[in-house]
Amino acid sequence: MTENTQTTTTDTADAVGVDLVTIPASEAVIEDNVRTAADLDAAFLASVKRHGVLLLTIGYRNADGAVVVRDGQMRVLAAREAGTTVPVFVTERGDTPAQRIAEQLVANERRTALTDGDRLNAYRQLELAGLSVAGIARETGTDKEQVQATLTVAxxxxxxxxxVDRQVSFDAALLLAEFEGDEDATAELNEYISEGYDDELPFVAQQHRNRRIAAAEVAKVQEQYREQGVAVVDDISGGWKRLTGLSDEPVPEDDPQVFLPALDEDAHAAACGGHAVLVRASGDSAHVTAVCTTPDQHTARAFCDRPAPELTPEQEAERAAEAEAAAARRERENRLADEWTAASEVRRTWLTGLVGSKTLPKDAARWTASVLIAGTRDYYCQGVRVTDLLGVPEDADAAEWASKRPGKAQHVAFAFALAEVETNVGRYGWGMADTVAVPYLNQLSAWGYTLSHVEQIVTGAASANDEAPATIEAAE
Structure with a gap:
């Protein structure tokens, strides 16, 4: 349809009392409508500004000869905003309220929106036709980030x-696309999706991202040790023990249950041919532990780890049970630590959005004041930077950035308080149920944040012995 500001009429050979006219949108009269809300979507308005009104509206002429639009008020309103014309299919229509309402109901109720599958295919076709992300965004009036995300899924x-087949949410599909080819990640994500735990998906995804990062870091650190001539052991290889559990001191005859001093790592590396390191993933980083592959050349530090002359079957069973329980505790602590690392990163991304919102929570000022007055401590030396939460560019001067935004003063104070508490919660916040973690997480929940499984453990809504939700459901 060619845009113009003149009224045009196209005669139709097979219709009586029917005209196709193009008129300035400002001249169109919008009839009363059953649709009470006429909020113009930004993408729709952008599309009309670029392409004009592509679909005909339907109307009739009133007694004064003006064109009255019955079906298409949103298109007319958008065209007015864009300062363009609107095509109208002018027909002979009754003007009784009953007929108007019936026709508008039928016209609106029988419209079917594009499915997500339709949209994915269309965006992919636009890309294959040569349009860039920016081009697709421009042509469709869609945000570039949304276009890129849609193409990623497509x-x-x-x-x-x-x-298409399971009607999963677009956010869930985007995560599946991100981890395509990673069987463990996609299997776990699909398990959460099938069990309806979509709220946990960002945390599960972040755990797998951290595992990727940690795996790469582990490989790099292992190679560095090998280049230095230091042996590297696998966690499951066995035949080694940590230096922290070994000693070169003899066991005193008068005190056989004494706890001996540990081996010195440097001295062990220089004197023992069994010196090696164990490099394991921890959260999103690598953790190095010095070990000995010839532990029999040393003495166990703890009495319980030394060979016993004789044990009854009951004592052997008790010792085995204790060892199994200790291993289970370590596994649980490692699992929760990894969950907490992922949850912290997702939470801080959410906080960045909260701080960047135009309007802060109603009680933000009160909460900020209470935090700043009480003060906090960085127990783990892992401070969260206020500039990160505020989105201050890396190369910008923070003070200058803030001085140019006097209206953001409350946002800056709010971000500072959030960073203080985030810092205080620390790496092992999941085990700090008696500290600031509980009221802090409860406050975030009141502001709209969805607590992850491990954060629910901190607040007492779940037990530390609980598995993740999808795992529990699958086991039942």
Whole structure:
């Protein structure tokens, strides 16, 4: 349809009393409508500004000869905003309220929006036709980030199938696309999706991202030790013990249950041919532990780890049970520590959005004042930077950035208080149920944040012995 400001009429050979006219949107009269809310979507308005009104509106002429639009008020309003014309299919229509309402109900109720699958295919076709992300965004009036995300899903067969066949949410499909090819990650994500735990998906995804980062870091650190001539052991290889559990001191005859001093790592590396390191993933980083592959050349530090001359079957069973319980505790603590690392990163991303919102929570000022007056301590030396929460560029001067935004003063104070508490919660916040973690997480929940499984453990809503929700459901 060619845009113009003149009224045009196209005669139709097979219709009586029907005209196709193009008129300035400002001249169109909008009839009373059953649709009470006429909020113009930003993408729709952008599309009309670029392409004009592509679909005909339907109307009639009133007694004064003006064109009255019955079906298409949103298109007319958008065209007015864009300062353009609107095509109208002018017909002979009754003007009784009953007929108007019936026709408007039928016209609106029978419209079917594009499915997510339709949209994925259309965006992919636009890309294959040569349009860039920016071009697609411009042509469709869509945010570039949304276009990029849609294309990411469209390029993944698994993610597209999940949208089309299982009607999963777009956010869930985007995560499936991100981890395509990673069988462990996609299996766990699909398990959470199938059990309806979509709120946990960001945390599960972040754990797998951290594992990728940690795995790369572990490989790098292992290679560095090998280049230095230091042996590297696998966690499951066995035949080694940590230096912290060994000693070169003899066991005193008068005190056989004494706890001996540990081996010195440097001295052990220089004197023992069994010196090695164990490099394991921890959260999103690598953790190095010095070990000995010839532990029999040393003495166990703890009495319980030394060979016993004789043990009854009951004592052997008791010792085995204690060892099994200790291993289970370590596994649980490692699992929760990894969950907490992922939850912290997701939470801080959410906080960045909260701080960047135009309007802060109603009680933000009160909460900020209480935090700043009480003061906090950085127990773990892992301070969260206020500038990160505020989105201050890396190369910008923070003071200058703030001085140019006097209206953001409350946001700056709020971000400072959040950073203080985030810092205080620390790396092992999941085990700090008697500190600031509980009221802090409860406050975030009141502001709209969805607590992850491990954060629910901190607040007491779940037990530390609980498995993750999807795991529990699958086991039942």
């Amino acid at each position: 390029k993944s067969e698994a993610a597209t199938a999940a949208v």
